[in-house]
Amino acid sequence: xxxxxxxxxxxxxxxxxxxxxxxxxxxxxxxxxxxxxxxxxxxxxxxxxxxxxxxxxxxxxxxxxxxxxxxxxxxxxxxxxxxxxxxxxxxxxxxxxxxxxxxxxxxxxxxxxxxxxxxxxxxxxxxxxxxxxxxxxxxxxxxxxxxxxxxxxxxxxxxxxx
Numbered sequence: 427x428x429x430x431x432x433x434x435x436x437x438x439x440x441x442x443x444x445x446x447x448x449x450x451x452x453x454x455x456x457x458x459x460x461x462x463x464x465x466x467x468x469x470x471x472x473x474x475x476x477x478x479x480x481x482x483x484x485x486x487x488x489x490x491x492x493x494x495x496x497x498x499x500x501x502x503x504x505x506x507x508x509x510x511x512x513x514x515x516x517x518x519x520x521x522x523x524x525x526x527x528x529x530x531x532x533x534x535x536x537x538x539x540x541x542x543x544x545x546x547x548x549x550x551x552x553x554x555x556x557x558x559x560x561x562x563x564x565x566x567x568x569x570x571x572x573x574x575x576x577x578x579x580x581x582x583x584x585x586x587x588x
Contacts, residue, residue: 508559512555
């Protein structure tokens, strides 16, 4: 019986020694907390990277849309032979006032041209925007202007003097 007691005592001492060598409950909690903190930090970094990528994608998309809008605009050509006429007025002052209202727009070639015969009194002041290489480009702007200013338009071919 003494032997059993000694073995039991040795077994108890061995178990206590083994348990004493391992981490305490506090150490286990601290290790788990550190692990969870690490996971949170990794997740926050991943979210930050995703947000930065989304921001960069958004900027790239906006730039692409601006580029497409620019390409879609009618292209003015200094030496083009077509113009859009959006109005004809008997009064030069009225034609010029319409032209002045357009000063804030992106139409670099808006102008008034005098047409007609002063002797007969049949004089018109035509409000035109141009020049374009093709009739189609001029018509495209004409449609935009007609919608924007609620007026008609027509495309004219300009006769250039040599």
